[in-house]
Amino acid sequence: MTGVDSAEKLDMLLAVGADYVLDYRKADFTxxxxxYDLILDVIGKHSVFAVxxxxxxxADM
Numbered sequence: 001m002t003g004v005d006s007a008e009k010l011d012m013l014l015a016v017g018a019d020y021v022l023d024y025r026k027a028d029f030t031x032x033x034x035x036y037d038l039i040l041d042v043i044g045k046h047s048v049f050a051v052x053x054x055x056x057x058x059a060d061m
Contacts, residue, residue: 002036004029030054 002020003013010021022029029036030050037059039051 002029002034 001018002022003010003016003018004022004024004027005013006025007023010023013021024045028046029039030046030053032054034054035056036054037056039054041051
């Protein structure tokens with residue numbers, strides 16, 4: 001599991017089981033070329049098209 005949040009919350013994400021964490025202020029998860037099985041973008045900062053590109057092919061949005 002990968003968690004994306006502010007730097008202040010990265011330790012908490014690791015504590016709840018995240019394998020990787022990204023500070024959204026320093027890294028854009030949609031531009032890394034990494035693909036994910038599921039993306040839950042609660043804030044909606046990224047366009048639907050950018051999020052779709054970051055999903056594994058065939059994954060549902």
